[in-house]
Amino acid sequence: MTLPTGGKVNFLAAASGKCPVCGQGRLFKSYLKAADSCAACGQDFKAADTGDGPVVFVILIAGFIACGGLLTTFFLYPDWSPMIHLMIWPAVAVIVSLLLMQPLKALMIASQLRNKVRD
Template identity: 30%
Template sequence: MQSHDEYHDDRPLGRSIGRGLRCLCPACGKGRILHSYLKVRDTCPSCGEDLSHQRADDGPAYLTILIVGHLAIPMMAAYFIAFRPGPWEMIWIFGIGSMVLSAILLPLMKGMLVGIQWSRRMHGFGEGEIVHD
């Protein structure tokens, strides 16, 4: 029989995602992981956790486009049916709205992906630790 401690997840995925969405360190939840708009710090300023292993690459952009598209398209259809605006009005409203929403979501998605990678010990996170399966 294996004890309950062997099944304990010391890096819960949900907590790591939540901290990542707030752009906080997935380990301690206190330090900011981004030092500019999308630049991930090499280490957490609060606990010193090594964050240099992260490999978010194109993932945040993909997720941002996915979310913005799923929100914008139904809203565009509903707005068009309700008000019958001209093409330039649609371009201005939904073009600017999509850009603003994308700019807001992009760092959040990057933080979330760093949190997921840290939680699942991907790309060198947790290297050197003994993990019991």
């Protein structure tokens, strides 16, 4: 995973699912599967291995949001049934996790490109 000569990494393009080098091609061929290369500029993504890095951040962020929301509503609305909390906050945690996983994985791939990580 080497950058073309004079290439810069665009983290905003990566977070939106575009190639972090040219900002045109797609970074992912499916939800979490990185493309082999960029269709526009030919940047190779085969060596991109994020491992469990993005998952750790997703767990921390989604857990903070869900637990914070649970505690807030628990104290603001003490008359709510525990079943209401069990319907709302696990669903919020899952939705937030699904929304964050792809952008955080893309940012990890862009970071690997910028720092010239090799196998």
